[in-house]
Amino acid sequence: MSRPVMGACDACKRRKVKCDNANPCANCSISQISCEHRIAPRKRGRPPKGSLRQLSQEETCESIENATADMIDDSPVNSLFEQDAASDPQATSVLEALATPFSPGTLTTPPSVSTVLRETLGKGSLAAFAAVSRNQFVPNVAHIFQKLAAAVNHQLADEGETIATCAHKCVDIFMQYLFPNTPIAHEPTLRSAAALFDLVGDFLSPEDDETPSIERLRALTLITALCALVNSAMSQGLFSTSKSLTWLFYNASRATLRLYEEYDLEFPHSTSYHIRMWQSAALQNSTGRDRASWHIHGESILLAVRARLYDEDTISRLPQLEAQLLRVNFWLMYLADKTAAAFEARPSMIPNDYLAEKLTLREQGGQDSLQLDLSRPCNGHSLERRLLTGFHLKRRLWAAAADMICELRLFPTRNQVFLANTEVDRPDISGLVERYLNFVGHVDHLPEWLQSPQRALEGVEAHVAEYQAASFWAQRSNIMSVYHCMKLVILQKCIEMAVPEVVGLNQDPIFWAMQKLETSRDFIREVQMVPFVCFKVQGEPAVSVQPFSLTSSVAYSC
Known part of the structure; x- marks a missing residue:
C-alpha cells in the first residue's frame, strides 16, 4: 500500500514534472522506473560568496550542464542569426550587448567539458553521470x-x-x-x-x-x-x-x-x-x-x-x-x-492510400466550443462562425487546386502509354475539366461578408465594424490570392501538356497569353482592393507569387 511522502521524487525533479508525492508516484509507475527520494533538499538562494569547498558529485554535473549549454547555443539557427547580424546593425548590437542570452555560461565560467568528464568519470561516477536528466544540460x-x-x-x-x-x-x-x-x-x-x-x-x-x-x-x-x-x-x-x-x-x-x-x-x-x-x-x-x-x-x-x-x-x-x-x-x-x-516540394507525410478509408474527421463538430473571447465587443455578431466558414471554404479551394495539379502530373504518363500502344484509348480529359470547374467554382460561393465586408457590417457599431472588416479582408485576400496564383499555375501546366482545352482554350498561343493577362489583371485588381496591412501581416507567402513559395509556407498561410 502506498504511503504519502514529503516532496517530489528524484525522477520527477530531474524530469521537471509534477509529482503526486505517492510512493511510488504515478509518473514513475507509468515510466516503470524506480521511485526514490535520495536527493537532499537544498536551501534556496545563492551560497555565500566566501564559501570555498570541493565540488560535490551533483555540483560537478551542474558544471557539465553549464558547459553543455554553451554548445547548445552554437546551433545552426544561431549561426543564421549571426549571418543576419552582418547586415543588420540592430542585430549586431544585440549580439554584442546580449551575447548568448540563454546560456548559463554567461553567469559563471564553467570548466571545459573534457576536464569535467575526466575528473568525474575518473572517480568511478559513470553510473551517476548516466543517470543525469537531459534537462540538466539546458537552462x-x-x-x-x-x-x-x-x-x-x-x-x-x-x-x-x-x-x-x-x-x-x-x-x-x-x-x-x-x-x-x-x-x-x-x-x-x-x-x-x-x-x-x-x-x-x-x-x-x-x-x-x-x-x-x-x-x-x-x-x-x-x-x-x-x-x-x-x-x-x-x-x-x-x-x-x-x-x-x-x-x-x-x-x-x-x-x-x-x-x-x-x-x-x-x-x-x-x-x-x-x-x-x-x-x-x-x-x-x-x-x-x-x-x-x-x-x-x-x-x-x-x-x-x-x-x-x-x-x-x-x-x-x-x-x-x-x-x-x-x-x-x-x-x-x-x-x-x-x-x-x-507541387513536389517534398514527399507527403500522410499518404492518400493510408487515409483512404480512415479519414472520417468532419469539418465541424456537433457542438463546437467558442475559440474567441466573447467578452470583447469586437468578437460579436457571429464573427467566429463567419471566420470558420471562410476558413473551410479556403481549405476546400486549396484541396481542389492540389487535386487538379496531381491529375495534371499523371496525364503525361497516360498519354505516353497511348502513343506507345494504339490499342489503348486516348486519355480522357473530361476528368481534368471536371476538376478544373470544381476549382474555379469555389469563388462563386463567397459569403456576403467576404464579397463586401463593409456592406455586410452595415448597422454595426463603428469600432466593431472596423475591426471585423479588417479580419474579413485578411481572409478574402488570402483566398483570392491563392485562387489567382493557382489559376495561373494550372493554365501554364495545361499549356505545357498540350491540353489547353481543359481551361477552355484552343491551340492558339495568342489566346493563352490573353488568358494569362486577364488573370494577372484580376489579381492586381484584388490587391488594390484589399488594405495592404492584410498582406503585410501574413508574411512572406502573402507577397510571393511563386507557387513553390506559396506551398512551402502553406502550413501557416493557408
Missing part, C-alpha cells in the same frame, strides 16, 4: 525568461515598450489578421499566457516542488512562439527591432520546449501543434529556408497521425474545446502536406 525556465525579459526590454526601451506590451500587441495582431486564415488557437488561452509577462518576475516564482507545472511551461512556450511568428511576419512594421525580437522569442520558445519535450511527445495537447507550426513559420519567415522549418512542422504532422486526429471517433471523445482545436489543426496540417506533395 531552467526561470533563467530563460529572465534573460528573455532583459533582452526584449533592452530592445524596446527607446520605443517605451516592454515585453508585456509586446506580447499583448502580438496577440491582438494575430487575432485580427492571422486567426482568420489559421483559426487554430483559443483566444482566452493566448491572452492569459501574454498576461504572465505583466507579473514581471512573479510568474516564475517556485512552486511547492520547485518545478513549474506542465501547463505553465506550455503557456510560456506558446506565447513566445506566437510573438516570434508575429514579429517575423511584420519585421518592418510592428517594432523597429522586430527582426531581432523574432530571434529572441524563437530561441526562448525552442529552449522552453526542450524542458518538457519528451512529455509533450508522449502526451500531446492542442498547444503541441500550435507551438510547432508557429515556430516553423517564424523560422521560414526569418531565414527563407524551408528545410529546418519543415522539419519542425513535420513533427506536428507525425504527432497528429500517431494521435489519430483523422478519426472522428477519437476526436469526439475529447472535451469540446480541445476537440475543436484539434479538428482545425488537423485540417490545416493535412492540407499543407497534400499541397506540398502536389
Whole structure:
C-alpha cells in the first residue's frame, strides 16, 4: 500500500514534472522506473560568496550542464542569426550587448567539458553521470525568461515598450489578421499566457516542488512562439527591432520546449501543434529556408497521425474545446502536406492510400466550443462562425487546386502509354475539366461578408465594424490570392501538356497569353482592393507569387 511522502521524487525533479508525492508516484509507475527520494533538499538562494569547498558529485554535473549549454547555443539557427547580424546593425548590437542570452555560461565560467568528464568519470561516477536528466544540460525556465525579459526590454526601451506590451500587441495582431486564415488557437488561452509577462518576475516564482507545472511551461512556450511568428511576419512594421525580437522569442520558445519535450511527445495537447507550426513559420519567415522549418512542422504532422486526429471517433471523445482545436489543426496540417506533395516540394507525410478509408474527421463538430473571447465587443455578431466558414471554404479551394495539379502530373504518363500502344484509348480529359470547374467554382460561393465586408457590417457599431472588416479582408485576400496564383499555375501546366482545352482554350498561343493577362489583371485588381496591412501581416507567402513559395509556407498561410 502506498504511503504519502514529503516532496517530489528524484525522477520527477530531474524530469521537471509534477509529482503526486505517492510512493511510488504515478509518473514513475507509468515510466516503470524506480521511485526514490535520495536527493537532499537544498536551501534556496545563492551560497555565500566566501564559501570555498570541493565540488560535490551533483555540483560537478551542474558544471557539465553549464558547459553543455554553451554548445547548445552554437546551433545552426544561431549561426543564421549571426549571418543576419552582418547586415543588420540592430542585430549586431544585440549580439554584442546580449551575447548568448540563454546560456548559463554567461553567469559563471564553467570548466571545459573534457576536464569535467575526466575528473568525474575518473572517480568511478559513470553510473551517476548516466543517470543525469537531459534537462540538466539546458537552462531552467526561470533563467530563460529572465534573460528573455532583459533582452526584449533592452530592445524596446527607446520605443517605451516592454515585453508585456509586446506580447499583448502580438496577440491582438494575430487575432485580427492571422486567426482568420489559421483559426487554430483559443483566444482566452493566448491572452492569459501574454498576461504572465505583466507579473514581471512573479510568474516564475517556485512552486511547492520547485518545478513549474506542465501547463505553465506550455503557456510560456506558446506565447513566445506566437510573438516570434508575429514579429517575423511584420519585421518592418510592428517594432523597429522586430527582426531581432523574432530571434529572441524563437530561441526562448525552442529552449522552453526542450524542458518538457519528451512529455509533450508522449502526451500531446492542442498547444503541441500550435507551438510547432508557429515556430516553423517564424523560422521560414526569418531565414527563407524551408528545410529546418519543415522539419519542425513535420513533427506536428507525425504527432497528429500517431494521435489519430483523422478519426472522428477519437476526436469526439475529447472535451469540446480541445476537440475543436484539434479538428482545425488537423485540417490545416493535412492540407499543407497534400499541397506540398502536389507541387513536389517534398514527399507527403500522410499518404492518400493510408487515409483512404480512415479519414472520417468532419469539418465541424456537433457542438463546437467558442475559440474567441466573447467578452470583447469586437468578437460579436457571429464573427467566429463567419471566420470558420471562410476558413473551410479556403481549405476546400486549396484541396481542389492540389487535386487538379496531381491529375495534371499523371496525364503525361497516360498519354505516353497511348502513343506507345494504339490499342489503348486516348486519355480522357473530361476528368481534368471536371476538376478544373470544381476549382474555379469555389469563388462563386463567397459569403456576403467576404464579397463586401463593409456592406455586410452595415448597422454595426463603428469600432466593431472596423475591426471585423479588417479580419474579413485578411481572409478574402488570402483566398483570392491563392485562387489567382493557382489559376495561373494550372493554365501554364495545361499549356505545357498540350491540353489547353481543359481551361477552355484552343491551340492558339495568342489566346493563352490573353488568358494569362486577364488573370494577372484580376489579381492586381484584388490587391488594390484589399488594405495592404492584410498582406503585410501574413508574411512572406502573402507577397510571393511563386507557387513553390506559396506551398512551402502553406502550413501557416493557408
